[in-house]
Amino acid sequence: MTEELSKQYNPKETEEKWYKTWEENNLFSAKVSPEKSAYCIVIPPPNVTGILHMGHALNNTIQDILIRYKRMKGFSSLWMPGTDHAGIATQNVVERSLAKEGLKRQDLGSEKFIAKVWDWKEQYGSTIIRQLKKLGASCDWSRERFTMDEEYSKAVRNAFVSLWSKKPTGLIYQDDKIINWCPRCQTALSDEEAPHKELQGNLYYLKYPLKDSINEFVIVATTRPETMLGDTAVAVNPKDKRYKKLIGKTLILPLVNREIKIIADNLVDMNFGTGAVKVTPAHDPNDFALSARHRLQLINVMYPDGKMNENSGDYKDMDRFEAREVILEDLKERELLEKVEPHPLSAGHCYRCHTIIEPYLSKQWFVKMKSLAKPAIEAVKKGKIKFYPPRWKKVYLNWMENIQDWCISRQIWWGHQIPVWYCSDCKKNIMASVETPLKCTKCGSTKIYQDKDVLDTWFSSWLWPFATFKNKVDLQYFYPTSTLVTAPEIIFFWVARMIMAGLEFQGQIPFKDVYIHGTVRDIEGKKMSKSLGNIIDPLEIIKEYGADALRFSLISTTAQGQDVYLSKDRFEQGRNFANKIWNASRFILMNLKAENVNADLCVFFKNEKLDIANRWILSRFYSTLKKTEEDLAVYRFNEAANNLYSFFWHEFCDWYLELIKPQIDQKQTQLIMYKVLEKFLRAIHPFMPFISEEIWQRLPGAKGSIMQQSWPHLQKNLISNSDEKQMQLAFDIINTIRNMRAQMEIGLASQIEIKLTFCDKSVEKTISSLISHIKNLAKVGNLTITEIYQPQKNEFVCALKDLNIVMPLSGIVNVAEQIEKNQAKIDKIKSEIKNKEGMLANKNFLSRAPKEIIDAERTKLKDMYEQVDKLEVIKNGLR
RNA sequence: GGGCUCAUAGCUCAGUUGGUUAGAGCGUUGCGUUGACAUCGCAAAGGUCAGUGGUUCAAGUCCACUUGGGCCCACCA
Numbered sequence: 001m002t003e004e005l006s007k008q009y010n011p012k013e014t015e016e017k018w019y020k021t022w023e024e025n026n027l028f029s030a031k032v033s034p035e036k037s038a039y040c041i042v043i044p045p046p047n048v049t050g051i052l053h054m055g056h057a058l059n060n061t062i063q064d065i066l067i068r069y070k071r072m073k074g075f076s077s078l079w080m081p082g083t084d085h086a087g088i089a090t091q092n093v094v095e096r097s098l099a100k101e102g103l104k105r106q107d108l109g110s111e112k113f114i115a116k117v118w119d120w121k122e123q124y125g126s127t128i129i130r131q132l133k134k135l136g137a138s139c140d141w142s143r144e145r146f147t148m149d150e151e152y153s154k155a156v157r158n159a160f161v162s163l164w165s166k167k168p169t170g171l172i173y174q175d176d177k178i179i180n181w182c183p184r185c186q187t188a189l190s191d192e193e194a195p196h197k198e199l200q201g202n203l204y205y206l207k208y209p210l211k212d213s214i215n216e217f218v219i220v221a222t223t224r225p226e227t228m229l230g231d232t233a234v235a236v237n238p239k240d241k242r243y244k245k246l247i248g249k250t251l252i253l254p255l256v257n258r259e260i261k262i263i264a265d266n267l268v269d270m271n272f273g274t275g276a277v278k279v280t281p282a283h284d285p286n287d288f289a290l291s292a293r294h295r296l297q298l299i300n301v302m303y304p305d306g307k308m309n310e311n312s313g314d315y316k317d318m319d320r321f322e323a324r325e326v327i328l329e330d331l332k333e334r335e336l337l338e339k340v341e342p343h344p345l346s347a348g349h350c351y352r353c354h355t356i357i358e359p360y361l362s363k364q365w366f367v368k369m370k371s372l373a374k375p376a377i378e379a380v381k382k383g384k385i386k387f388y389p390p391r392w393k394k395v396y397l398n399w400m401e402n403i404q405d406w407c408i409s410r411q412i413w414w415g416h417q418i419p420v421w422y423c424s425d426c427k428k429n430i431m432a433s434v435e436t437p438l439k440c441t442k443c444g445s446t447k448i449y450q451d452k453d454v455l456d457t458w459f460s461s462w463l464w465p466f467a468t469f470k471n472k473v474d475l476q477y478f479y480p481t482s483t484l485v486t487a488p489e490i491i492f493f494w495v496a497r498m499i500m501a502g503l504e505f506q507g508q509i510p511f512k513d514v515y516i517h518g519t520v521r522d523i524e525g526k527k528m529s530k531s532l533g534n535i536i537d538p539l540e541i542i543k544e545y546g547a548d549a550l551r552f553s554l555i556s557t558t559a560q561g562q563d564v565y566l567s568k569d570r571f572e573q574g575r576n577f578a579n580k581i582w583n584a585s586r587f588i589l590m591n592l593k594a595e596n597v598n599a600d601l602c603v604f605f606k607n608e609k610l611d612i613a614n615r616w617i618l619s620r621f622y623s624t625l626k627k628t629e630e631d632l633a634v635y636r637f638n639e640a641a642n643n644l645y646s647f648f649w650h651e652f653c654d655w656y657l658e659l660i661k662p663q664i665d666q667k668q669t670q671l672i673m674y675k676v677l678e679k680f681l682r683a684i685h686p687f688m689p690f691i692s693e694e695i696w697q698r699l700p701g702a703k704g705s706i707m708q709q710s711w712p713h714l715q716k717n718l719i720s721n722s723d724e725k726q727m728q729l730a731f732d733i734i735n736t737i738r739n740m741r742a743q744m745e746i747g748l749a750s751q752i753e754i755k756l757t758f759c760d761k762s763v764e765k766t767i768s769s770l771i772s773h774i775k776n777l778a779k780v781g782n783l784t785i786t787e788i789y790q791p792q793k794n795e796f797v798c799a800l801k802d803l804n805i806v807m808p809l810s811g812i813v814n815v816a817e818q819i820e821k822n823q824a825k826i827d828k829i830k831s832e833i834k835n836k837e838g839m840l841a842n843k844n845f846l847s848r849a850p851k852e853i854i855d856a857e858r859t860k861l862k863d864m865y866e867q868v869d870k871l872e873v874i875k876n877g878l879r
Numbered sequence: 880g881g882g883c884u885c886a887u888a889g890c891u892c893a894g895u896u897g898g899u900u901a902g903a904g905c906g907u908u909g910c911g912u913u914g915a916c917a918u919c920g921c922a923a924a925g926g927u928c929a930g931u932g933g934u935u936c937a938a939g940u941c942c943a944c945u946u947g948g949g950c951c952c953a954c955c956a
Contacts, residue, residue: 005915007915007916008916008918009916009918178954195951195952196952196953203956220956221956222956223956224956235956267954268956269955269956271955272955272956273955273956276956277956278956279956280956284954284956285954286954286955286956287954287956289954345955345956346953359954391883391884392883394882394883395882395883395951395952398881398882398952399952402952402953488950488951489951491951492952519950521949553904556893556903556904557891557892557893557904559892559893559894560895561884562884562885562892563884563885563949563950564892565891565892566891567890567891569891569905570891570904570905572904572905572918573904573905575918576904576916576918576919577918578918579916579918579919580915580916580918580919582915582916583915583916583918583919584915584916585915586915586916587914587915587916588915589915590914590915591915630895631895634895636895638892638893639893639894639895642893642903642904645903645904646903653915653916654920654921657915658920661913735921735922738921738922739921739922739923741921741922742909742910742921742922742923743922745910747910747911748910748911748913748921749911749913779913828900829900832900839936839937842936842937843936844935844936844937845936845937846936847936848935848936848937849898849936849937850898852898853898853899853936853937856898856899857898857899860899860900
């Protein structure tokens with residue numbers, strides 16, 4: 001009917017062709033349609049610097065499945081796409097490219113540098129978007145957003161000012177605190193951006209001499225000896241008898257010869273180290289807190305780049321780790337290094353460049369979080385927002401309930417500049433404003449300047465679910481969004497903060513469901529990362545196996561919320577499946593007469609009695625469809641994918657198509673095989689969009705794109721347990737005969753004769769409609785049905801439930817072997833009978849188990865008795 | 880220190896509220912080119928469900944502990 005299909009599916013040309021067509025026909029665009037319900041997902045915006053990795057592939061495949069499914073289900077289904085400006089990450093990338101020209105960003109100045117970043121963004125920023133398209137992502141690209149777009153930036157400033165002016169006291173404040181400082185990126189980081197990692201370090205015991213008796217010492221233990229240059233006290237626990245007498249005495253800080261006091265504070269753990277702690281308020285959060293209580297001096301000993309500063313005497317300009325070594329040498333020389341013990345410790349690391357962060361005293365902007373967290377905790381506790389899998393709820397709540405203020409200022413250049421202005425004249429006014437102010441609101445001076453810092457990238461990302469909508473109508477229709485699909489790593493960074501922002505700025509939760517998928521790992525369980533060199537590049541897989549194969553393999557191996565361990569050969573499964581779909585379709589299309597597929601199924605049912613094979617495949621299809629819908633409703637994507645897979649491959653292809661080959665020209669068979677294929681294509685489309693479209697377009701009745709079709713309507717009335725059971729009997733018989741052939745080493749080339757013998761009359765009737773199918777698939781020349789009879793020596797007999805399957809043999813049968821096999825079977829069933837008998841004799845079981853279970857067990861036991869009886873007869877017959 | 884998670888076939892993993900004789904993909908073995916597909920078909924081998932104890936009529940599934948992986952959080956210098 002159409003041009004000949006190739007023997008193998010060729011994803012490459014197919015995928016490019018259809019993605020283009022979909023885009024050109026605006027099939028991804030979602031409109032406000034009052035007659036439809038809205039379904040909306042906002043993409044976790046990838047960094048503009050991003051290139052597609054397996055994590056993205058998994059994340060976006062899941063979203064695309066949901067979006068395509070809901071679209072077919074009749075929702076106005078919007079997948080809102082965009083990218084994140086990713087402050088530090090992007091700045092680092094551009095800085096690296098500048099470095100190749102021997103330049104630093106300081107050489108350009110902030111304005112030129114920012115222009116450079118925009119250039120870079122224009123040139124490379126859409127890489128990841130192009131890659132998402134290769135994956136088949138059906139985002140509404142006409143709505144693509146960037147977190148530094150003008151409108152989006154305005155939303156960011158609005159949010160800032162709104163928090164600033166929140167009554168009764170603003171939620172934004174500036175303060176000197178110990179923050180996480182990355183000496184390489186030279187910026188403050190939030191706590192979330194400085195994850196702790198275990199390090200093998202040392203505990204150094206330093207001797208600080210007493211001023212009054214220079215030969216007496218207090219020994220302190222530290223993991224960062226270089227910070228001793230900034231010590232302004234030594235603290236002990238007031239209850240510590242060892243030091244009681246020394247409290248209030250003065251020590252001479254070695255190397256710097258500063259006089260420092262011994263103070264008492266309950267914070268000190270008597271059991272750790274020596275019980276005496278050096279206090280470095282400018283370089284340790286605990287010490288800082290302590291210094292406030294004891295009014296200690298704060299001495300910062302480092303420059304922002306991690307080198308020792310002018311307060312470090314001879315160590316000035318040494319890197320902090322170099323200074324550590326030299327200081328230790330110097331102390332050793334003066335016999336002030338008591339000992340060194342190996343000591344595991346954990347230190348914060350910059351999440352962008354992995355440099356060990358320095359706790360560092362500086363003036364930063366913070367958001368008070370407690371009051372924002374409160375409604376966000378409620379929303380999850382009350383179930384307005386649900387986590388899938390639910391265990392993440394606990395993680396979320398635990399973090400939210402212990403939330404700390406959020407450091408939002410960054411000392412980088414690329415980002416949203418903090419919308420705060422200072423007055424150079426009166427020097428007292430600090431103004432926050434959405435629009436750039438022209439003059440000081442207090443003294444009227446025009447000499448005002450904006451804060452140089454920029455906002456944390458996440459201060460813009462947390463607005464994503466609503467700031468992406470440009471107009472109110474869209475916002476009202478699509479917000480709150482439906483599902484958020486993301487990875488566990490960013491629950492705190494992003495998910496939690498979006499919930500707070502949604503409630504704070506919109507008065508409504510941002511999404512109803514949060515689906516947290518696993519992390520993609522390599523086959524050894526390591527996280528896939530460039531530095532480990534264990535990456536499987538999704539684009540390579542797409543090239544080699546096709547996007548559908550990539551998508552299907554990923555999804556079918558990803559159980560809900562479990563991490564995914566991937567190796568390359570995994571993707572063969574997806575490729576093979578695509579090829580299977582291709583070839584089954586090819587076979588059907590080759591044999592299909594267009595005039596046969598127009599009939600309406602319902603009318604057809606009224607007029608014609610369907611063959612068992614046709615009834616069966618319809619029943620199985622709808623059973624599968626039902627299960628698929630149930631699985632998708634609770635985000636069990638692997639189950640859904642695997643159901644469709646095994647239905648299509650093992651039921652539709654392996655059984656059904658083989659069953660109907662002899663009757664393929666029949667009207668009803670033509671119609672049913674076509675209908676099932678057509679419906680299957682629609683059901684598999686969210687998972688494998690490209691191949692389903694390619695075949696769809698070749699169907700004789702196809703109108704428009706498969707994307708525009710509705711999800712198959714679930715016809716429960718076509719699910720028939722009795723049909724499925726009846727067909728199963730045929731399969732059992734066929735399998736048994738195949739098995740007998742294999743055992744007797746009778747190839748398919750030799751025609752065989754089979755007798756089915758039965759004891760129950762009703763079986764005869766059931767079997768009669770199966771005969772032709774059995775003969776066909778088991779390659780039986782002559783099949784006869786008779787009442788039970790005495791087996792002969794030249795017959796090979798297998799028992800199957802109510803039947804005996806008898807294969808008369810012309811040659812010699814290995815009787816001993818057959819008897820042995822029979823005996824093994826008998827023994828096995830007998831042991832199962834023993835179990836069942838015990839079970840059914842148990843009064844507790846009879847009184848407490850549900851009736852259905854008991855009945856089922858009784859039936860099973862009865863069947864087993866019969867089977868054993870028959871096997872015994874066969875055995876005796878053979879003797 | 881607190882929390883989460885995993886342990887099921889040679890490998891990678893499913894197994895939804897406890898209820899048939901525990902499944903799949905890959906791999907292995909044997910057979911097979913019948914006109915959809917060798918990226919295929921048919922058949923087979925392979926598991927005391929990490930260990931111990933408990934709850935239950937019934938446990939891979941629930942509980943406790945043990946062992947061994949992975950992850951997250953936490954201000955022990």
